[in-house]
Amino acid sequence: QVRLVETGGGLVQPGGSLRLSCAASGSIFGINAMGWHRQVPGKQRELVAQITSGISRDYADSVKGRFTISRDDAENTVYLQMDSLKSEDTAVYYCNFRHLSGVAYWGQGTQVTVSS
Numbered sequence: 001q002v003r004l005v006e007t008g009g010g011l012v013q014p015g016g017s018l019r020l021s022c023a024a025s026g027s028i029f030g031i032n033a034m035g036w037h038r039q040v041p042g043k044q045r046e047l048v049a050q051i052t053s054g055i056s057r058d059y060a061d062s063v064k065g066r067f068t069i070s071r072d073d074a075e076n077t078v079y080l081q082m083d084s085l086k087s088e089d090t091a092v093y094y095c096n097f098r099h100l101s102g103v104a105y106w107g108q109g110t111q112v113t114v115s116s
Helices: none
Strands: 002-007 010-012 018-026 030-039 044-054 055-058 065-071 075-083 093-098 104-106 110-114
Touching: 002 093, 002 104, 002 110, 018 044, 018 093, 018 110, 030 075, 044 065, 044 075, 055 065
Parallel strands: 010 110
Antiparallel strands: 002 018, 018 075, 030 044, 030 093, 044 055, 065 075, 093 104, 093 110
């Protein structure tokens, strides 16, 4: 079982930055994908960024060049650095770990609001 706890959300002005953190506890052996998704009311949850097989990084087109995903294996933590934030980035952001077996683990979510 893997427990994920996200921190770092909040209110920021357009053009500003936030850094989200996702700390994992429990057994992460066999986890082959770590990432961030986001969801706004009335819409499907969408992938924002992920690291697969420890190496490959993928980003949604809408965040390329503005968001950066990284990991700290010593701390079992995944980060999402978000720069040049726009109002359309407003959403609840969820951390997601996926096991080789296909089992997915989710955090509780953290609200990001971009508004002046």
